[in-house]
Amino acid sequence: MPTNKPILICVVGPTAIGKTTLAIAIAKAFSTEIISADSRQFYKEMTVGTAVPSTSELAEIKHHFIQNKSIFTNYSVGDFEKEALALLDQLFVKHPIVVMVGGSGLYVDAVVKGLDVFPDVNPKIREQLNFELESSGIEVLQKELKEVDPAYFEKTDIHNPRRVIRALEIFRSSKKPYTSFLRKEENQRNFDPLYIGLTAEREQIYDRINRRVDIMIANGLIEEAKSLFSDKELNALQTVGYRELFQHFEGNLSKEQAVEEIKKNSRRFAKRQGTWFRKNNSINWFDTADSFSEILSFIKQKTP
Numbered sequence: 543m544p545t546n547k548p549i550l551i552c553v554v555g556p557t558a559i560g561k562t563t564l565a566i567a568i569a570k571a572f573s574t575e576i577i578s579a580d581s582r583q584f585y586k587e588m589t590v591g592t593a594v595p596s597t598s599e600l601a602e603i604k605h606h607f608i609q610n611k612s613i614f615t616n617y618s619v620g621d622f623e624k625e626a627l628a629l630l631d632q633l634f635v636k637h638p639i640v641v642m643v644g645g646s647g648l649y650v651d652a653v654v655k656g657l658d659v660f661p662d663v664n665p666k667i668r669e670q671l672n673f674e675l676e677s678s679g680i681e682v683l684q685k686e687l688k689e690v691d692p693a694y695f696e697k698t699d700i701h702n703p704r705r706v707i708r709a710l711e712i713f714r715s716s717k718k719p720y721t722s723f724l725r726k727e728e729n730q731r732n733f734d735p736l737y738i739g740l741t742a743e744r745e746q747i748y749d750r751i752n753r754r755v756d757i758m759i760a761n762g763l764i765e766e767a768k769s770l771f772s773d774k775e776l777n778a779l780q781t782v783g784y785r786e787l788f789q790h791f792e793g794n795l796s797k798e799q800a801v802e803e804i805k806k807n808s809r810r811f812a813k814r815q816g817t818w819f820r821k822n823n824s825i826n827w828f829d830t831a832d833s834f835s836e837i838l839s840f841i842k843q844k845t846p
Contacts, residue, residue: 547732547733547734548634548638548639548640549638549639549735549845550640550641550733550735550736551639551640551845552579552737552738553568553642553644553738553739554643554644554740554819554825555645555739555740555741555815556645556741556811556812556813556819557593557645557751557808558747558754559645559741559750559830560750561643561740562593562595562599563599564738564740564834564837565643566599567834568641568838570602570603571838572637572641574603574633574640575604575606575633575637575640576603576606576640576643577605577607577630577640577641577642577643578605578608578644579622579626579643579644579650579653580645580646580649581622581646581648582646582781583609584609584622584778585778586610588609588766590761591758591763591766591784592781593758607622613776619649619657620652622653623653623656627653627731630733634732634733639845640733647818647822654735655729658724660712661712661716671683671710671711671714680700680703683703683706683710687700687706687709687710691709691719694720696814697814698814699811699814701782701785702780702781708720735824736826736841736845737822737824737825737826738826738828739819739827740829740830741827741828741830742829747812748809748812751805751809751812752805754808755783755804755808759801763783764787764797767783767788771788783804785807787800789803828840
């Protein structure tokens with residue numbers, strides 16, 4: 543890679559794979575700081591269900607974009623791109639290498655490559671889609687998305703109504719699929735990315751997810767979700783771990799069913815993350831069984 547540009551090491555991979563631990567070890571090895579690109583960890587009201595780094599982990603290395611926003615703040619991937627790039631300009635003055643970590647592929651791509659440009663949408667189209675969601679349920683919208691944009695259907699969180707409605711409003715407005723507006727060329731950045739991906743056999747990933755959910759429940763996820771239940775319509779709360787428990791509080795699922803749904807939907811989320819990241823040929827993949835010294839040696843070969 544060698545250039546005169548600073549390096550942004552991007553640690554990516556599916557949920558529960560061990561990205562936080564690896565990112566901290568890399569940051570310590572290079573005496574640098576960490577930017578979180580996990581769209582769920584921005585919100586200070588959500589701690590247990592988003593698996594934010596522990597107090598001891600946060601004390602080891604300086605982290606940015608961890609619980610720095612409120613669920614009541616409208617915060618988009620575009621906002622994150624602007625703030626993260628501004629922060630990187632500051633950090634690269636002090637550090638030739640900075641670490642970014644997260645499983646939110648869209649947020650990682652926004653920083654490294656830039657966002658896509660979409661056409662303006664008539665607000666009435668969004669209102670109509672929200673009406674259809676309320677009156678007919680998300681399944682009808684999911685079916686339409688699968689028909690008009692199967693590529694996006696395969697890689698997005700189809701259980702997140704905000705994502706589904708966004709893709710459909712673009713299609714209904716332009717008569718072109720959402721994916722047709724995705725960026726063809728990357729924006730120029732004043733840094734070079736180095737992607738480090740963590741992976742494992744599917745059954746091992748699923749086992750790690752199941753165990754993490756059990757730990758979250760033991761650590762108070764149900765109580766945390768209950769404290770947020772009155773604000774369940776907020777965009778920030780349309781996420782795995784909270785949606786299922788909200789259904790439990792509404793009497794639609796038993797506690798046991800809700801926990802199983804969290805595990806199932808987390809596994810689905812991990813599968814979609816894998817689909818997203820596998821399309822990036824720049825990612826250097828390592829197995830969770832690989833030693834840190836092996837990963838560090840690889841990074842040192844690729845950095846000045």
